Amino acid sequence: MTQIELRGIEKFFGAVQVIHNLNLAIADNEFIVLLGQSGCGKTTTLRAVAGLETIDKGDILIDGKPVQHLKAADRDIAMVFQSFSLYPHMTVFENVAFPLRATRMSSGEVDKSVREVARVLRITDLLDKRPSALSGGDMQRVAIGRALVRRPKAMLMDEPIGALDAKLREEMRAEIKRLHVKQGSTTIYVTHDQIEAMSLADRIVIMHEGFIQQVGTPDEVYSHPANLFVAQFVGSPVMNIAEARVADQAGAASVTVGEAPAGFEFPRQLLSKLNGHSNGGLTLGIRPEGVLVRHDAAPGYMPVEASIIEPLGSFDIVDLKVGSAMLRARTKAGYVSGPGERVHVRIDPEQAHFFDTASGKSLGVRL
């Protein structure tokens, strides 16, 4: 039973503020992913929780007790590093046993605990080897084993699979998920990979330049991005963003992007929901799957020209020229035969997002 709470954390590196008034409450057993680009403050936040970094302001509470003045050793937290940091001069067994050697546990109990963890992580065969003889995935299993063996209050993971190659990363991602479901522990996981974040997290914390941009379940941050940064950071391929104008046209709303001669048809209630944002300062966000494409003309569809087609196996990404703007659409593989083909396009109003251009904030319009 471990809750972690961060209250008003501020951190400076010299004159540079790397964390701005960060507040976050993490529930027991929750898997939280801190997601952001490098330099956004996510790793610094993690290290502050671990006790490897001091904070300049605020409180870090573990189970309600402030720990920001405690040494790392006294916080009862385990951490997995991106570099794995297995000690080369020790065997795998000694590496996993290392945290237990700091306690007064008898060697028999140490042995039992290590073997139990090794069994769960399927590294029993490796216990006598040196880390240098292991593959990347096995090194990471050992590193996780070292973190788990002590049954810490919480697990911190700093890009634990970032150094692995793509295939192994996928495997280890599934393994970490499996472990979390099985063992269950409050976990903070740092990554810059949104796929990792989406697949692992109970809740994702998206950070940018030291500020939390949004906290929410993977579905929330994907379907309801709080601002343009989140909208473009989460999801692949990236969400289309375009300056938009909205006009009242014959009983419906018409959304024009890229100074195109005609607009996309939207339900009329958009006008009232936009509440004055209709002229200028409005940005439309639409994911590629919300850009609907068909060969023949249909009501509401606009004729456009396809420019670039990226085949991605199960689907294609087609760049469509709409006025001066480019909209990327996701189509069935091979649906658009080649560049220059004329197709018809529509924007699915239900998947459209509207943002205030100046602040980047979502207007929260859902149709």
Next chain:
Amino acid sequence: MAAVRTSSEVAFNRIAIAAVLIATLIFLAPIYWIASTAFKPKELAVSVPPTVLFQPEVTPFIRLFTKRVQMQKPVDPQVYEAAPWWEKRIYDGGERVLKVGKDVQLSQYPDRFMNSLIVAVISTVLAVGMGTFTAYGFSRFKIAGEADLLFFILSTRMLPPVVVAIPMFLMYRMVGLNDSHIGLIILYVAFNLSFSVWLMKGFMDEIPKEYEEAALVDGYTRMQAFFKIVLPEAATGIAATAVFCFITAWNEYAFALIMTNRRAQTAPPFIPSQIGSGLPDWTTIAAGTFLFLLPVAIFTFLLRNHLLRGVTFGAIRK
């Protein structure tokens, strides 16, 4: 995983091997000279051209370890017959082994040799130990004026040590440190420390910080992390630094000559003092030098794996 090699690469490889062999021969030549002279009869030591094949003798070593006097008149044959084999060798050369009562008078060489060992070992341990701690501090913590401090540490090596020999001698005499082991040890530690700090800093920087951070999170204090993680990881660097410090302290001549004369005199200033009067006895000097080479050779040989291994192959992703 043999890579494909062209004939020019093979040729280059052979030339490289030949060059290494020639360089090795050049480096070994003086050592061969010393070693062979140490086993030569006195008169062959200075023969021109040098004798390469000869019957090896141990008389140089006997002379090295004993006090002798020139013989004034033929020795009583009875005394000669009663003497042990190694004494006879000295009598054969026209000298006499000095004795007080029944006991053979040992020369000062064993004492001087011990002095060298004491001073070199203790000063190496201190210089490497202090250097390791200092380097760790510089490597891991933010220190105000770090670059300046490191430069200052290095600057102690910038002037030739002999320049300070006279003032050092005067100061040492004033505080009573001249001709003492501790005086030489302090001197050599001071001399080696800057070197040790810089070398160890390089090795410490190579050890990833995450190693200790992992230990800190796992419930260890920084001190425990240092001893359990950093020191074993730094073993290669410590070995290399120790070899260099030991060689410097072991071979140091100028200060040892000026600062010591009896009690704490080390082997380097002692050996040439055995040249003696009249015809120089090169074989005895060579014997002393030959034995003097052995500890460094053994020490370096024992640590050769560490010296060659270079940076540890850690389980860390970079």
